[in-house]
Amino acid sequence: MDKMMILVIDGCAPEYLTEETAPDVYALARDLGFVKTVKSAIPSVTNVNHACILSGRFPEDTKVVGNYYYDPMTREEGFIEERGFMKAETILQAYKKAGKKTALLTVKGKVLGVYGEGADIGISVQTPEAGLLERLGLSAPPEVQSPESTRWIYEAALACVREEDPDLLYCTTNDFVFHHHGPGTPEAAEQIRWMNEYVRRIHEADPERRIYITADHGMNQKHRLINFQAMADRRGLRLYCLPPLKDRYIENHIYQEGGILYVFLENESQREGFLALAQSTPEVERVLASSQAAAEFHLPADRIGDYVMLAAVDCAFGEVEGERLVTDAVRTHGSLYEQEIPLWAIHPEESEEKYEYSKDVAAIAMRRKGK
Ligand SMILES: [Zn+2]
Structure with missing residues (x-):
């Protein structure tokens, strides 16, 4: 491996x-891999996507469908922050099983909490371990919800490569800055400039x-x-709406807003009433029965409620006061419109057409392991 x-x-x-925004890394990827x-x-x-990227599999196998879970039978619910939710083997575990050294570096502590199994070295901005930071020559980290947390985790990644040389290093930032600043803003450019600098140095x-x-x-x-x-409440429809983005980082989603919603019907006889409301709501672009959503998006049908609703391009579901809010202050994700993401590769394992989803990096690496 x-x-x-x-x-x-x-x-x-x-x-x-x-x-x-990232000229050095762009040139490296263009010359040695792809963009x-x-x-x-x-x-x-x-x-959901950490689970897929780490395992090379879709949610139908990872069983992770959000930041929050709800069991309609027991009405048990809560945040997904610790181990046990992830059901697929991760590339960290695969490397470790092969006797290789692994590291997981993250700004958000829950990434380490949920996916840390198999990581020899685990560093989070949220819950840093003093002894480890000292060994790597790192200063105490800044606040999680700050622009500098990104720079700090890149610094940690560079120190980790230099001092510990792990075979596998998985590193992730947080989206605090991008939730507040669009492409082209100085704040966003600074985030990418740090990536450009530190990835170049890691490559060197x-x-x-x-x-x-x-x-x-x-x-x-x-x-x-x-x-x-x-x-739904106002129309007497008994159902439970679960936003998969629901999380504790309220600074990023003040209304828990996102482009997708799982709907659990509580009264079977109101199915038609729910469908009539959903289909007549212009902000709702698609309403899919869970079996249909599961087939189309490789989701586990038994964990996504009875229906999955996707918002229109300019819209999101959120826990706003009343029914509707028009705003200029919200940047978010969750829907089909945030599905497109970059993949830049330096020394990739396969040619670029083999990578269709972000999860394919791990899928290819794990398929070829041992060869
Ligand atoms: Zn995110």
């Missing part, structure tokens, strides 16, 4: 990562290492938010 680094830039829509766009898994949310420190740079999902400006739960 070859030495590899997978960098997942959280929320990095293709427009953020360009020849202009292209691929697809994320649906829902285009963080947790270890020129043969395969390096893949991708994103968990894209990011788009939304202007219309709807509270579908409130709309």
Whole structure:
């Protein structure tokens, strides 16, 4: 198994990562690999896609369909933050099983919490381990929800490659800046400039290492938010709406807003009423029965409610006051419109047409392991 680094830039829509914003890494990828766009898994949310990128599999196998779970039988619900939710083997585990050294570096602590099994070295900005930081010569990390957390995790990745030389390094940022700043803004450009600098230095420190740079999902400006739960409640429809993005990082999603919603019907006789409401709501672009959504997006049908709703391009579902909110202040993801993401590769294992989804990096590496 070859030495590899997978960098997942959280929320990095293709427009953020360009020849202009990351010239050094662009040139490296162009000369030694490729630059292209691929697809994320649906829902285009963080947790779902870390599971896919780490395992090379779709959610139908990972069983991770969001940041939050709800069991309609027991009505049990909660945040997905620890081990046990991920049902597919990760590339970290595969490398470790092969006797290789692995590292997982993340800004958000829950990534380590949920996917840390198989990581010899685990570093998170949220819950840093003092002894490890000292060994790597790293200063104490900044706040999770700060632009500098990205720079710090890149610094940690460089130190990790230099000091520990792991065979597999999985590194991920957070999408705090991209939730607030669009492509072309100085804030977004700074995030990518740091990536450009540190990935170049990682390549210089270890020129043969395969390096893949991708994103968990894209990011788009939304202007219309709807509270579908409130709309249903007001019409006497008994159902439970679960936004897969629902998370504790409320600074990123003040209304838990996102482009996709799982709907659990609580009263079978109201199926027609629900469908009539969903189909007559202009902000709802598609309403799919769970079996249909499962087939189309490789989702586990038993974990996504009775229906999956996808928002129109400019819209998102959110827990806004009342039923609707028009705003200029929301950038988010979750829908089909945030499925397109970049994939840049330095020394890729296969030619570029073999990579259709971000998960294919691990799928190819794990398929070829031992060969
Ligand atoms: Zn994300």
